[in-house]
Amino acid sequence: MAWWESFDTQIWIFSVGRGNAAFVRTGLNHGFIIDMANADEFSPAKFIEDTFSEKLSKYGGQRIAQAVLSHPHRDHIQECEYLQDQKKLHPRLLTCPNDRQPGEEVDWDRFKDDRVGSPELLRTYRGLFKNRTPPLQTILYESDRRLVHPLEYGLYYLRPPSCDAFHPGNDNEYGNATSIMFFLRYGVNTILFPGDMTPDPMKCILDDGKGVEKRYTVFSQSYTLQHPGWHERTSGQLGLGALLGMHGLSILVAPHHGLESCFSQYFYNRLKDGKPQLVAISEKRHTRPQDGAVHQGYRGNEGASGLSVTKDGVVEKTHSISTANGHHILIVFNGTGVPKVYADKDPWELLRLLG
Secondary structure, three states, X not given: OOHHHOOOEEEEEOOOOOOOEEEEEOOOOOEEEEEEOOEOOEOHHHHHHHHOHHHXXXXXXXXXXXXEOOOOOHXXXXXXXXXXXXXXXXXXXXXXXXXXXXXXXXXXXXXXXXXXXXXXXXXXXXXXXXXXXXXXXXXXXXXXXXXXXXXXXXXXXXXXXXXXXXOOOOHHXXXXXOOOEEEEEEOOEEEEEOOOOOHHHHHHHHOOOOOEEEEEEEOOHHHHHHOOXXXXXXXXXXXXXXXXXXXXXXXXEOHHHHEHHHOOHHHHHHOHHHOOOEEEEOOOOOOOHHHOOEOHHHOOOOOOOOEEEEEOOEEEEEOEEEOOXXXXXXXXXXXXXXXXXXXXXXXXXXXXXHO
């Protein structure tokens, strides 16, 4: 069976150094982009464009149903130009912190980056949503396909003015705290992309505190009828803490590339079973003291219960999987049992595994 005909959910985490670039293809054959970093030797956007885009089911006339740019730091938006109008990856929904929603405006004065190309990149990012109409939202259920297992996903974030209250004196942490977090469940399989979320705002979101926003879609006609506004405004959706306590996590994509500064023990305390099955870390090689360090809690038995991972064709049991050595990661959810996880330096080799 070809990958675009499968009912599995397929999740790609690309090797881009310290940054994030991911792609999710659901069993409804909808495509989601989560952040758009790149590496000198590899372009995730080009790989998605060449490999997936033409085979995906259209949503609202576009091949990419939704692109979520978690926050406007360079290592999450480097290839955002691929999302412009007239581009193959132009999404039906573009979801990112911006200045289009009253009460949720980003303070652009706190996003200063003097590195070559960064001011131009931020202008490109801001230009993506200048003609977009609020509110931020998740997609609605519209498909002829019927899945055996429940499929649902949500976006959770803190309004930027609340992020400012948590980090009034640190611009970098303020930017990280604006991260939009992406949670997905397919049957018993779950994953969380938390962006670069910092610990105190993370706790606020888990506790459904002041300033928390929620968007949620359950891919079921009955749920859509019962909760018509869940996809575009905060109302009765379950909070992220409640979801994690109920379903746990198969895969945690470590916040802020696994760095010690954003490790949250409180997050682990809210998880069913106290830990995920596997931690995925999108990191670069740490060769200098200023590179920071990955929190060792992610690496061992305390950080995850462990899964079998097929890495370069060899099966090994591990608690974490990293992109630091150039390995791209493919995760397959079939809705039952444990996820299948693969890692290879050649993304085309991973694609061949899908058929």
